Amino acid sequence: MSELLRNIKIITLVGFLIASFLILGIRGAEFGIDFKGGTLFQIEFDEPILDLEERARITTTISQRLDWTGLRDTTVNFFGDEFVIAQMAETDPETIERIESLLMKQGRFEVVIDGETIFMGDGIIDIIKDPSRGYSLQPQGDSVMWVLPFVLKSDAAERFKDLTWHRCTLIGYAQDTGRQYDCDRTYFYIDRPKESILVIPRDQFELDRILLLQGNLNENIPLETDIEEILLNSSMPNFVVEQDGFTKEQLAELQIDISTNPIAIVPTSILPSQKQELLDIGFELNETFVDDEIPYIWQATGLKQVILLSEDITNVDIPDEQKAGTEAISNLVIRGFAPTLEQSQQRRADLEILLESGSLPVGVKSISKETISPLLGENFLFNAGIIGILALLVVAIVIFLRYRVLKLTAPIVFITLSEVFITIAIVSLISKFDLGAVAGIIAAVGTGVDDQIIITDELMKGAISGEGSLAARIKRAFFMVIAAAATTLATMLPIILIGFGLGKLVGFAITTSVGVLVGVLITRPAFGEIAKEIISKY
Structure with missing residues (x-):
């Protein structure tokens, strides 16, 4: 056990856990309107906006109209060539109606x-x-x-x-x-x-x-x-x-x-x-x-x-x-x-x-809006946390029923929790935590549990049959893990690179990619070392 604690892969995992704890403890996770409440406006223009300078002028103008005091939490992004998605932390019906009226005007x-x-x-x-x-x-x-x-x-x-x-x-x-x-x-x-x-x-x-x-x-x-x-x-x-x-x-x-x-x-x-x-x-x-x-x-x-x-x-x-x-x-x-x-x-x-x-370079064709109350957002966040805990318990039970070894079940649950914790900390430095981020974490956790099962199965199969060395078996398992991770990243990369303005879909892609990278570079190697230590004595 002392040799395992001195392993560089385990030390790396512990270091990232400490760093994540400091990040979330000091700066916290910033939540999007899905959880803290707010209003989302989808603004459609009379014609496509292709010029980058015009796009910048439009986003600046809309931001100023949304937040003329400089105190509101707002984001404005293009969605395609004819739409802008604007979010703000405001739910008062009268204020929202007034802002919608301002947004409808070209302002000429x-x-x-x-x-x-x-x-x-x-x-x-x-x-x-x-x-x-x-x-x-x-x-x-x-x-x-x-x-x-x-x-x-x-x-x-x-x-x-x-x-x-x-x-x-x-x-x-x-x-x-x-x-x-x-x-x-x-x-x-x-x-x-x-x-x-x-x-x-x-x-x-x-x-x-x-x-x-x-x-x-x-x-x-x-x-x-x-x-x-x-x-x-x-x-x-x-x-x-x-x-x-x-x-x-x-x-x-x-x-x-x-x-x-x-x-x-x-x-x-x-x-x-x-x-x-x-x-x-x-x-x-x-x-x-x-x-x-x-x-x-x-x-x-x-x-x-x-x-x-x-x-x-x-x-x-x-x-x-x-x-x-x-x-x-x-x-x-x-x-x-x-x-x-x-x-x-x-x-x-x-x-x-x-x-x-200032005025917008083109007219506004239509506006649709969606408002989420802060109370509803808080309840949703609480319910999401409860569902996450229940899901983890179900996964732990299924894994225990598969291997019948508590010493294997506990590390899988610990590594899964570590992966979620580190991913949330890193994502909090990049963007707000919203529904897209939750979906990305779920996808990353699902991939992570699958990878750990692959590693465990490969090690146990070799231990029972005596086929191949421990190093060869772990190498074979990691080949499958890295191949699966590469496929996931290849799928998410185009969304991140060219999906500017796609809102929650980009958030999902970023969170999934961060989760996969955390798994491949930090948590999977650590789990491999823990699993080798346990199975070698099994």
């Missing part, structure tokens, strides 16, 4: 006047969150106004100056306030539709006209908003369709437009006959839910704010000949309203997240 922020883009989200260099510089929430009657200051890049500021120059008209004088101006409006969009036409049933058009003129403070719609201006700034071909369907002229125009604008945005209330006419032409329909209090056109065009320019921003007091030397204004603000303080904070925060994370 545009400020438009008279159909021309003044600047986009990438023209903003900084979001100011300093209350002394205007970042605030202010009660305004029955609503709460939020204010978000920001700073434009120099080229965006110059374009803003050019396109808003003298866009206020003097309309009179007031004794208390002095000059009075009628200023143009700027239109703030998020994800203004591209390659699309807008279809508006006549009754919906008239209802939208009234709603826009009435305004809606909590939806940031000012009084007397002109529906025609919204249509102009949307930059989409639009069709107001009568109750009896499209006119011949409209149908002819639609036949031309479909080549460049294959998507038709329609309200959910559109008549089936009108919908069928569009489908017959070949349009892909994008149906927009109609809210009785919010104009359909407001939602369908991606419009978020209509903000009046002011006389100081438009430089009305500066003559045209001094325009070139006038400094461009780079510090601007976005104001909005919400019914409550909490909603006001959330709307401002959502806009901050979109502006800070």
Whole structure:
């Protein structure tokens, strides 16, 4: 026995067990959402993403939207060319719904006047969150106004100056306030539709006209908003369709437009006959839910704010000949309203997240999600542990019934436990411990027990028949063990190398491979020495 303890293979096993104990004792195993709870989003894009830089930009943008505080546990990986799998340690339904809404947006922020883009989200260099510089929430009657200051890049500021120059008209004088101006409006969009036409049933058009003129403070719609201006700034071909369907002229125009604008945005209330006419032409329909209090056109065009320019921003007091030397204004603000303080904070925060994370290079087609509660994850982990212990007991009983020798059964169980312990420690350094890792450990344990039975059978068969030396028999057994391990590794290697983004399947492949390597390089050689010692005295 003392000679066995001095064997280098046994010393190696003990060394790895001590190292594993230290790893798990000091840093612990990090569990995935299967065990600690969380939410998994599967995001599908409108088109394949092949460029590596675009992929990196997408994963960064999605990560920022998932974890804008930097405190959440998140992972984002591509799955194929059109899907991203995003995981986060969050289960609150309201928070998940809010995050899903943010993920659905491409996040293309545009400020438009008279159909021309003044600047986009990438023209903003900084979001100011300093209350002394205007970042605030202010009660305004029955609503709460939020204010978000920001700073434009120099080229965006110059374009803003050019396109808003003298866009206020003097309309009179007031004794208390002095000059009075009628200023143009700027239109703030998020994800203004591209390659699309807008279809508006006549009754919906008239209802939208009234709603826009009435305004809606909590939806940031000012009084007397002109529906025609919204249509102009949307930059989409639009069709107001009568109750009896499209006119011949409209149908002819639609036949031309479909080549460049294959998507038709329609309200959910559109008549089936009108919908069928569009489908017959070949349009892909994008149906927009109609809210009785919010104009359909407001939602369908991606419009978020209509903000009046002011006389100081438009430089009305500066003559045209001094325009070139006038400094461009780079510090601007976005104001909005919400019914409550909490909603006001959330709307401002959502806009901050979109502006800070930037826009995605492609649109999002769909999102599916799966949420696992922390309690369910803990129960699952506990049950998995119980099942693992029961499985090990069953294996021990079967092995004992096969050999009828307790001295052989105990080392097999010990080596199996050692293999699991070392594998968990190594895997914890590489990735999180999730369902894929559990499946990988089960596969590795099954392979390990088979290998130990092969080694034991070879040694016992030779001991009974006297066939071959002990060294020859152990060599023959290890040839079969290594061949089986090589086959397993050859199967798992392609998944590890080219399966980036395959989630749990990659985790399974990594854990299985680690378990097999631990077995072949550490635990099997040690078991071979223990088995030789026992069987030589058998």
